[in-house]
Amino acid sequence: MRDDVRKAVRKVAEVLRKEISDGTWKAGTVRASGDPTRRFCTTRYVIHKAVALLRDEGVVETRAGGGGGIAPRGTMPCAWPVGTTRSKAIRRTVRERINAGTYPAGELLPTLTSLSQEFAVAKSTMSAALRPLKAEGLLIPADRRTMITARKGLVTNIEPVRGFDRA
Template identity: 50%
Template sequence: MNSSNSPINIDPAVPDGISSNPRAIADALRNEISDGTWPAGTVRSIGELTRRFTTSRHYINTAVRLLRNSGTVDTRNGGGGGITPHGTVPPRWDGPSRNDILTTVRRRIGDGTYPVGELLPSLATLGTELGVARSTVFLSLLPLRDEGSLSVTGGRTLVNGLPTEADESDHTADEDRGIDTELKRGPACA
């Protein structure tokens, strides 16, 4: 710390005095993308940028939001996520999306690969098979739990089957009567 109690910037590429100015941080990152210092397809994390600019996550998140809203960068949340120059897809982002995972599991329930009344493979097993983190599988399966296709029994996820049109109309009827379907949720997928 210097005499004014502000952090001393040790990265010579970062101009002094911008650590609390998200617009200046965004401008510095935009310049790095323009001049090739930040190459296409290279992923940077919020933590990395926080350390580099000796600032808080709040200021970095604000700067990244400015860049994302202007179409300068793309972001992806979660493990393996981060920030990359717009229009470039890093190899580690090529895995299936949550929607892809949801569609795959829904199809497997429908075609009997995951039989009704049987346990779903563990989140770790599905994550390894699909090449994603266990937490990504968990989040991907929440809509199936919410619609009743999956439930948790003894810490494992049970396949209940896909809803019929009658089941879906009952769910809509609950919402029409003002019943909070969020309160009807069971425990999270295991």
């Protein structure tokens, strides 16, 4: 490895190690491997080597695939339930939150971006997971990007707001 690359690897590892130790990188927060690449304006190779160094030191854990990423050691959330898909697990969790009132009826659902980050999946996966909830009437599209929660039977036939006509 070239000296400039080795120096970049050590610098990235040092910054990530400091964020974990001072609590800036909170326990249980999973970061996609692309996040540090963009943040440090460096190559995936440098990030890969820095993460491998931290993993070998026991500072971080890694997991490949959807729902994977990098997390401080001992805080990686458990994998998706055995025998289910990510979409089904997400759908079940959102349905439970609607029924429990965490997402109250008539209120805006968190954005696809924030839900995608919470569940560590792509926005397309989150959108696909929520589509059946729309079909069931638990979610009502308010516009292209926003959804409103509804309890089944309480709200029916609501059309998305498209704009106002002048009288």
